Amino acid sequence: MTVTIGIRREDKNEWERRVPFIPADLAALQSRCGLRFLVQPSPIRVFKDGEYAASGVTLSEDLSSAPLILAIKEIPTELLLPGRVYVCFAHVAKGQAYNMPMLQRYLELGCSLLDYEKITDESNRRLIFFGRHAGYAGMVETLRCLGQRLAAKGLQTPLVHVRHAYAYKDLENAKAHLSDLGKQILRVGLPREIRPMVFGFTGYGNVSHGAQEVLDCLRVREIGVSALRAETGITPEWGEIIKVVFREENTVQPLDPAASFNLQEYYRNPERYRSCFEAHLPHLDVLVNAIYWEERYPRLVTREWARRAYAPESNPRLKVIGDISCDIEGSIEITAKITKPDNPCYVFEPATGTVQDGVYGDGPVIMAVDNLPCEFPKESSEYFSAVLREMACDLAAADWSAGFDVLNLPPHLKKALIVHRGALTPAYRYLQEHLDRYEQSAGRQ
Numbered sequence: 001m002t003v004t005i006g007i008r009r010e011d012k013n014e015w016e017r018r019v020p021f022i023p024a025d026l027a028a029l030q031s032r033c034g035l036r037f038l039v040q041p042s043p044i045r046v047f048k049d050g051e052y053a054a055s056g057v058t059l060s061e062d063l064s065s066a067p068l069i070l071a072i073k074e075i076p077t078e079l080l081l082p083g084r085v086y087v088c089f090a091h092v093a094k095g096q097a098y099n100m101p102m103l104q105r106y107l108e109l110g111c112s113l114l115d116y117e118k119i120t121d122e123s124n125r126r127l128i129f130f131g132r133h134a135g136y137a138g139m140v141e142t143l144r145c146l147g148q149r150l151a152a153k154g155l156q157t158p159l160v161h162v163r164h165a166y167a168y169k170d171l172e173n174a175k176a177h178l179s180d181l182g183k184q185i186l187r188v189g190l191p192r193e194i195r196p197m198v199f200g201f202t203g204y205g206n207v208s209h210g211a212q213e214v215l216d217c218l219r220v221r222e223i224g225v226s227a228l229r230a231e232t233g234i235t236p237e238w239g240e241i242i243k244v245v246f247r248e249e250n251t252v253q254p255l256d257p258a259a260s261f262n263l264q265e266y267y268r269n270p271e272r273y274r275s276c277f278e279a280h281l282p283h284l285d286v287l288v289n290a291i292y293w294e295e296r297y298p299r300l301v302t303r304e305w306a307r308r309a310y311a312p313e314s315n316p317r318l319k320v321i322g323d324i325s326c327d328i329e330g331s332i333e334i335t336a337k338i339t340k341p342d343n344p345c346y347v348f349e350p351a352t353g354t355v356q357d358g359v360y361g362d363g364p365v366i367m368a369v370d371n372l373p374c375e376f377p378k379e380s381s382e383y384f385s386a387v388l389r390e391m392a393c394d395l396a397a398a399d400w401s402a403g404f405d406v407l408n409l410p411p412h413l414k415k416a417l418i419v420h421r422g423a424l425t426p427a428y429r430y431l432q433e434h435l436d437r438y439e440q441s442a443g444r445q
Helices: 023-033 049-054 097-108 131-152 171-188 206-218 263-268 303-309 377-397 431-444
Strands: 004-007 036-039 068-070 085-088 112-115 197-202 241-246 252-254 273-275 286-289 320-323 345-349 354-357 365-367 417-420
Touching (some): 097 112, 097 431, 131 365, 206 286
Parallel strands (some): 085 112, 286 320, 320 365
Antiparallel strands (some): 112 417, 252 273, 345 354
């Protein structure tokens, strides 16, 4: 029997142009696995409706005949269909309050929900993600914010010509432009008072690697953390732009002064550690935050530090924070709100705790776009589709009417199943507490 799979249009916002499958991969899957795809038309999708039609894929507004429906972002609650299997980035696994109504609706409608974020291997490493692409776009936007901030302070540099990530034709075009700007910087130099420009990266995973790949287009020099804080200090002779990458042992230390840092213990018992990252901040011009963070972990940048560092008559070095991780009041506590690609940054004023869009003000500039991969939709989609196409036949072959215990899914997919046939699966039953909390909160309003 031919299985029909529906591909939703993305409608969370006008910037979401990515797709879970590119046309060529859908055509190959229809031939190889005997699948039938229904693709909702979209006026903004990076791959046009005509490209899907030319690949032999059916365009259809109505996906009701598809038992399996795939998307990138969350699906609006009012559009969920009873009994369907949905695959998307659900953003519920942390108990995110804003998505508890959506999770509750999946349960009420007897649906199944599989979350891309939870598709992992035997070592719990994610198998499908947009992290590197978030790093690409986040670094471009951070560099643009930096160029604008410097200009606002009367310092003209080639970085003032960096565009929004979405304004480039594609990633290669963006990297070529940055390489040209890097050549200009080497030729004319940066103003002496900001030379060298020091970029600090927290994290060393896919997000950080993507961001560093973009920054490296400017021809940077990398140094170690110990060199950053050397007694001789940072001097213009170091070069134009340098970068330093911080690992966990550089950002936290044990509460017990007699203890030494242990990475696995830190992950298991972060309450036994405190942040020591503030010691690095006076040496940075730009902080690029690319770590995974939960509330149980110490913060990197606090409001209290910012209040002290940006007190009247002070002149702190830190100009821009590119918070690619973008957790509101999270590891960067002064990340006060999320932003959109066309207005990516704001100034946080530590004295008042207020924000002002743009780059003018006394506090640091915060870049906090929460959906960065959509700024390079073609590359993001091509990568994602190449990984997801290897899972599509298994998703289609599963007997979704079977109980969870006997559901014939490969382990990496089964562990990503949050809801099955209207019930939380065993690994995600902790979410019931979050659902109950939401219900109680809603009842009091």
